[in-house]
Amino acid sequence: MKKNLSDPNTAETTPSSTGPEKKKSKNKSKKNTSLRLDKQTLKALKIHAIENDTSIQKLIEKLIKDYLKKQA
Numbered sequence: 001m002k003k004n005l006s007d008p009n010t011a012e013t014t015p016s017s018t019g020p021e022k023k024k025s026k027n028k029s030k031k032n033t034s035l036r037l038d039k040q041t042l043k044a045l046k047i048h049a050i051e052n053d054t055s056i057q058k059l060i061e062k063l064i065k066d067y068l069k070k071q072a
Contacts, residue, residue, distance in 0.1 A: 035060070045060075
């Protein structure tokens with residue numbers, strides 16, 4: 001919560017927009033997982049995602065799907 005800045009004399013608070021928000025997923029077939037990477041790998045992955053206008057989630061999902069196809 002943060003102070004309402006429209007009146008500095010009030011103690012009124014409003015929900016902070018910087019806090020975590022739960023978004024409802026449109027695709028109920030997807031599940032969450034957790035992944036731990038070393039700093040350098042994660043940094044490189046983030047840079048690659050930005051440079052290719054995509055997300056880390058999409059990159060990892062594609063890599064896993066490609067890997068599983070090769071294993072079949």
